Amino acid sequence: xxxxxxxxxxxxxxxxSHWYPHRGAALQAxxxxxxxxxxxxxxxxVGPSGCGKSTLLRVAAGLLAPSSGASTVFxxxxxxxxxxxxxxxxxxxxxxxxxxTVAANIALSLEVAGVEAGSRTAIVNNLLERxxxxxxxxxxxxxxxxxxxxxxxLARALAHRxxxxxxxxxxxxxxELSREDLRVExxxxxxxxxxxxxxxxHSVREAVLLSDRVLVLSPAPGRVLADxxxxxxxxxxxxxxxxxxxxxxxxxxxxxxxxxxxxx
Amino acid sequence: MTARPLAESARGEAVATRTAxxxxxxxxxxxxxxxxxxxxxxxxxxxxxxxxxxxxRLRDVPEYLVPAPEAVAxxxxxxxxxxxxxxxxxxxxxxxxxxxxxxGALLLAVAMAHSRPLERALYPLALLxxxxxxxxxxxxxxxxxxxxxxxxxxxxxxxxxFPMLVNAVTGLRDVDPAAxxxxxxxxxxxxxxxxxxxWPASLPYLFAALRISVPLALIGAVVAEWMxxxxxxxxxxxxxxxxxxxxxxxxxxxxxxxxxVVLNGALALLERKVLFWHESSEA
Numbered sequence: 001x002x003x004x005x006x007x008x009x010x011x012x013x014x015x016x017s018h019w020y021p022h023r024g025a026a027l028q029a030x031x032x033x034x035x036x037x038x039x040x041x042x043x044x045x046v047g048p049s050g051c052g053k054s055t056l057l058r059v060a061a062g063l064l065a066p067s068s069g070a071s072t073v074f075x076x077x078x079x080x081x082x083x084x085x086x087x088x089x090x091x092x093x094x095x096x097x098x099x100x101t102v103a104a105n106i107a108l109s110l111e112v113a114g115v116e117a118g119s120r121t122a123i124v125n126n127l128l129e130r131x132x133x134x135x136x137x138x139x140x141x142x143x144x145x146x147x148x149x150x151x152x153x154l155a156r157a158l159a160h161r162x163x164x165x166x167x168x169x170x171x172x173x174x175x176e177l178s179r180e181d182l183r184v185e186x187x188x189x190x191x192x193x194x195x196x197x198x199x200x201x202h203s204v205r206e207a208v209l210l211s212d213r214v215l216v217l218s219p220a221p222g223r224v225l226a227d228x229x230x231x232x233x234x235x236x237x238x239x240x241x242x243x244x245x246x247x248x249x250x251x252x253x254x255x256x257x258x259x260x261x262x263x264x
Numbered sequence: 265m266t267a268r269p270l271a272e273s274a275r276g277e278a279v280a281t282r283t284a285x286x287x288x289x290x291x292x293x294x295x296x297x298x299x300x301x302x303x304x305x306x307x308x309x310x311x312x313x314x315x316x317x318x319x320x321r322l323r324d325v326p327e328y329l330v331p332a333p334e335a336v337a338x339x340x341x342x343x344x345x346x347x348x349x350x351x352x353x354x355x356x357x358x359x360x361x362x363x364x365x366x367x368g369a370l371l372l373a374v375a376m377a378h379s380r381p382l383e384r385a386l387y388p389l390a391l392l393x394x395x396x397x398x399x400x401x402x403x404x405x406x407x408x409x410x411x412x413x414x415x416x417x418x419x420x421x422x423x424x425x426f427p428m429l430v431n432a433v434t435g436l437r438d439v440d441p442a443a444x445x446x447x448x449x450x451x452x453x454x455x456x457x458x459x460x461x462x463w464p465a466s467l468p469y470l471f472a473a474l475r476i477s478v479p480l481a482l483i484g485a486v487v488a489e490w491m492x493x494x495x496x497x498x499x500x501x502x503x504x505x506x507x508x509x510x511x512x513x514x515x516x517x518x519x520x521x522x523x524x525v526v527l528n529g530a531l532a533l534l535e536r537k538v539l540f541w542h543e544s545s546e547a
Contacts, residue, residue, distance in 0.1 A: 061445075061449050062448075062449070063445055063448055063449065079451070082448075082449055082450065082451040083451040085450055085451070087449050087450070088449075089445060089446050089449035091442045091445060091446070092442075093440075093441075093442040094442065095440050095441075095442025095443035095444075095445065095446050096443070097443060097460070097461065097464070098541040098542070099464045099540075099541040108446075108447075108460060109446075109450055111456075111460070112447065112450045112451075112452045112456050112460070113450065140540075140541055142541060156446070157446075160450070166449070
């Protein structure tokens with residue numbers, strides 16, 4: 001692919017490798033990874049634990065400079081995209097501020113982005129509505145369930161209207177029922193706003209249900225083994241999980257994962 | 265959608281915890297809490313006083329060696345203002361020194377928490393301050409700064425400096441990595457990270473440092489007074505010592521202890537208000 005098309009991608013990782021220092025040696029996490037995500041696309045990364053999925057997401061978020069290779073977000077270095085408040089980060093540990101109320105936690109990104117205090121309230125109220133937490137605005141995170149905390153984290157990551165959501169196993173620590181709810185809510189949010197999403201998970205079904213494409217990573221050091229398109233219409237909901245195309249898609253992602261493990 | 269029943273049940277829980285500390289039912293609970301908090305120490309002090317008094321009588325200990333509690337009370341009641349005025353002087357010096365020492369340490373800690381080289385450079389100097397014996401430098405401070413309030417402030421500041429410095433550097437660094445990553449993904453400035461995350465996250469550590477420092481500041485002020493002999497509980501102790509007036513000496517020490525208890529209690533109250541979100545305030 002020509003370099004000039006990089007600007008058209010929401011995210012482009014080119015030949016990215018990364019090594020972590022480990023007891024004087026270097027542990028390779030990523031091995032010449034190429035990933036492109038189009039604007040508005042929902043792409044999942046699946047792979048065995050320790051395969052470098054999170055490393056890849058941290059590179060995309062500009063939190064980590066890779067040892068080699070180049071990454072661009074909306075055609076420029078990730079740090080510039082984050083300076084323009086184009087990124088929304090949601091991690092497995094929600095990372096809320098326990099001394100702030102739910103509403104004040106959501107307002108955090110607006111404060112950092114320099115949105116004036118007067119217009120924050122309306123935005124926060126709207127988000128509280130969207131993640132079904134209207135009655136909990138004045139609560140502190142310590143009084144919420146895990147699923148509700150993750151909703152706050154999602155609302156906080158959406159508040160400054162990022163062009164790209166970066167989600168690192170956001171539902172990984174939740175019980176099955178909360179996971180299902182949050183998946184459906186994320187589907188709704190993505191289908192309405194059509195922001196770009198890069199989603200790290202180790203649940204194959206979750207990846208297929210949510211994504212336009214699923215990238216399968218090999219065991220460490222991570223390489224992209226397969227790029228599987230999920231051709232299912234939107235809007236989607238949980239009932240999709242019982243259909244034949246869904247199950248076929250899950251089977252092909254599984255096959256790619258298993259092939260990766262065998263080749264090891 | 266399945267979200268409803270989940271949210272309902274979670275709301276039920278949250279409301280339950282909320283009413284538990286809002287309803288009028290709280291009153292008897294609070295009274296009981298107050299009693300369970302105050303009765304054991306009151307009982308222990310009463311028991312200690314009774315044992316002390318009995319021992320003096322049984323063994324016929326002379327008053328200049330160890331006075332009975334009654335003798336100490338008499339010494340205090342003979343001239344309460346002597347002890348209370350001295351106590352106020354010592355209190356002002358201790359609090360002033362605490363503000364100076366902790367405040368200085370905090371400012372330095374903010375710089376050190378943001379720079380590893382600075383931390384490495386300054387830590388040995390901070391240790392030097394820590395290991396300097398107060399009794400060795402107090403006379404020097406008096407020579408340098410005279411008999412006013414400054415030597416006392418400086419001695420109190422000196423011994424409260426290190427606990428605050430170490431705790432504050434640790435606290436300002438001990439931030440939730442997920443919250444820090446989120447702020448970094450927004451390209452938050454150092455000052456935004458400081459005010460939104462580092463400063464509130466460090467408060468439990470700062471309170472822990474103050475708890476250690478409050479009694480230290482009182483000791484520092486009294487040691488400096490004892491050296492210079494111009495006012496405060498330290499001077500009362502010095503004079504009583506010279507006169508073999510052991511009951512007065514004990515009375516002065518007890519006033520000092522009373523100050524420490526009151527300051528500690530005030531600090532605990534403030535801590536509970538400020539750190540409502542922290543595990544330490546949940547009981």
